[in-house]
Amino acid sequence: MVRVPVSTPDGWTRESRIATAPPHTTTTTTNLNPSSTIMPITKSKPRPGSDNASSLSDLGARIIHYVQAGYPGLYLVSPEEQRVEAELKAVTEHLNAIMDKTDKTKYALCYWSVVDGLVNTETKQVINANDPLELLQAISEHKEKAVILLKDFHLFLQDPNPILVRKLKDVLLEAKTKQKTLIVVGCRLVLPPELEREITVVEFALPGKEALRGVLHGIMESAGIKGLAVEQQEKAVDAASGLTTIEAENAFALSFVQTRIIEPSVVAREKAQAVKKSGLLEIIETRESLDSIGGLDVMKDWLLKRRNAFTQRAVDYGLPPAKGLLIIGIAGTGKSLSAKVTAQVFGVPLLKLDAGRLYGGLVGQSEANLRSVIQTAEAIAPCCLWLDELEKGLAGSKSSGSTDGGTSARVLGSLLSWMSEKTAPVFVVATANDVSQLPPELLRAGRWDSMFFVDLPNVEERQAIWTIQIRKHGRNPADFDPVQLARASEGLTGSEIEAVFVESLYDAFDRDTQPTDLDIARALTDFVPLSKTMAKQINALRTWATGRARCATSPALSERRLRKFAA
Ligand SMILES: Nc1ncnc2c1ncn2[C@@H]1O[C@H](COP(=O)(O)OP(=O)(O)OP(=O)(O)O)[C@@H](O)[C@H]1O
Ligand SMILES: [Mg+2]
Missing domain, CATH: 3.40.50.300 (P-loop containing nucleotide triphosphate hydrolases)
Structure with missing residues (x-):
């Protein structure tokens, strides 16, 4: 949820953002508003006979197929309830638009949450079924064809009550014949094995560039940003890719508050944090080349x-x-x-x-x-x-x-x-x-x-590594003799070379001087490389790699090395 910072420009409040941003980005109301316009996630050609319906994404089209095929239970894995709501609104509109003209009964779009109970978005009728068992009873008594979005239901599926599982199974069985589809939405998948075959899991992809462009334009309009170059807009959209619509909106808004424009680097930084929150992925910034x-x-x-x-x-x-x-x-x-x-x-x-x-x-x-x-x-x-x-x-x-x-x-x-x-x-x-x-x-x-x-670095590679490491630690390679150091460090890996150099830095620091080749030579004498302690494993790895993997170092270098040693 965005908090509008104190430094927000006059007249630009969260409410005005809500009013101007596309509905799927910032719908704060819990009720679905059937009269609101829907920004399609991916625009596709309207189906025949559906001129008045909102455009449908690929996923929307898939959900329609599931509903038409009589799937009673779907599980949409998504943290974006508002986008799911908007998508299902478009789905229901399309379903009704493409329906056989002789069929007078339309699909109702209902949603349920523990707070609101079961709400029919068309008639605004509310059934106070705040408990999941009451909800299932209400669904079973519901007469019309319906697409029913269940918001907090997944929270009851972790270690579920056996009565709830049984009741859900019964309701799903019945729903199949009564053209009702229950759609659970949850930010994570929680499905007990007893229900795995009854409920089909559908991934709800993160918003694509088109949707993020919509979010950006909403923020630009709200904040009165004019004249932002298209190239800059595209960079901001790229920086926001991978975020949910709400996260993207927050990142754009933060960028505006901090810099008075939409600055892609601020959006990228926010994305790095959002991605890290999942605990699975991290965006790594690197200066290495x-x-x-x-x-x-x-x-x-x-x-x-x-x-x-x-x-x-x-x-x-x-x-x-x-x-x-x-x-x-x-x-x-x-x-x-x-x-x-x-x-x-x-x-x-x-x-x-x-x-x-x-x-x-x-x-x-x-x-x-x-x-x-x-x-x-x-x-x-x-x-x-x-x-x-x-x-x-x-x-x-x-x-x-x-x-x-x-x-x-x-x-x-x-x-x-x-x-x-x-x-x-x-x-x-x-x-x-x-x-x-x-x-x-x-x-x-x-x-x-x-x-x-x-493999372990050869002599020429070690020479290059010494030079890189000396420079990396703020010293001038010309003050050392990387050729001799390379010869003296046979069997050491790159990280061991680094460790030896750091060791000599510590020694020199202790004596209040700068490290010399001699200090490094001393540190090398005390160092026991992995190639000694793990010689067997290293040889086994080499044998395995022969013929299976390409050597990252060219054989020509090794030959040259051999010639050097022979000389
Ligand atoms: N070929 C190299 N050139 C320059 N520096 C190197 C090289 N190999 C290793 N290093 C230094 O050693 C450090 C550690 O290397 P790195 O983490 O890439 O090793 P690794 O092969 O991934 O090891 P591990 O198997 O333990 O994960 C690097 O950050 C770098 O400073
Ligand atoms: Mg590694």
Whole structure:
């Protein structure tokens, strides 16, 4: 809910925003207002005979099909009750408009909430059935054909009362023959297994660009913003993609209050916070670029070749959409760093998924979490979706069935099928250390555009990493000898090189001087690298990767290295 800040310009109140913004964006009234105009989510051609009805989105058309096919129960997963209301209003209007002329009975649109009871939006008749059991009784006594939106009903489906489940089953069975469709709306999916077959789950996608443009124009009108360049408007709409209509409206309003214009960076910052609230996704801001990575030349070339993959030019050229990249390798060799850089190369936002948090305790919650992640990523698209330490998120899917009732296997299945079918420009970049934990279907040929293996850095790569790390920590590489440091640090990963340099910084700081090659050499002597302590695992990973994944470093470099060593 927007609080209008004290510094709001005269005459611009929340109420005026409500009056001027499209209804689906800021309908604060709990009652549906049948006379209000509806802003379609996606405009589509009106159906024959439906000239007076509101335009219908693809989802609206799907709901119509469900209603016509006699589906008694639908579950719309969406945090946007107002958009759902508007959509169902359009649905009912269309249903009535396309009805057989000989059929005199029209579909009624009713809604229910614990506070308002059951309200018929046409006749304004209210039945004070505030309890879910009373509601079901009222629905069963309802004579007309109806689309009934149930607002708070999902809250009663968590650990449901057996009487409620039985009654709901009976009402659904009856509704099938009486042309009544019950539509539960909830911000999350709560469906006990007893009702899974009775109720069809329908995803309600986040608003598309067209709808967000409507929200922006509403705010511009309310705030009296004139002359905002179309390019700036589009940037603001892009920055808001992935938000609900209310969140977008709030972000635009905040931006106006803070900057007196609509500033995309303010909207983007608000979006980062809104996305983070879900606990599953985070928008990562990164300043890293290809120059921040030492070595890994093959992978860098591969990425560079795809830098325009998300442009219209690539689409016009007929390039198939880029699917994703899997980076496998030894810990600390720059896999996460490369994932961050991928988004920077493509020039798109980076969304990091905390795969471990996908899993929820309730039945179906993990799948619902994945669906919400996909929805957000597709709404923000073009973007990179980063699955870090993939094996940790999918742990259990190999032995699934015995350990977690098949949840991780189902989540993996949904992820894989989305990856192979997705049309939205979402590039998946995944990283993993331990392939033995990864389910084989994830490693199947063709699953990814490429699978790269990142080995310990060779001498030339170490030299580049030393230079990068010295510079990164505010020192001049010319004051050191990166060639010698590279030779002295064989077997160290990039992150170990960084750790050694930081160690020498601490030493020097303690002595109130600046670090020298000698300090680094001392720190190196005490350092035990992972390549020593985990030599067996590293060799096993190398053996696995041979022939399965592309080496992120070109063999030419290794040959040159060999020649250098031989000399
Ligand atoms: N090739 C590299 N070039 C420059 N810096 C590197 C390189 N590899 C690692 N680093 C440094 O090490 C840090 C940690 O690397 P990163 O997190 O990318 O490793 P990782 O392969 O993802 O490790 P893990 O498997 O433990 O997650 C980086 O932030 C960077 O400072
Ligand atoms: Mg990592």
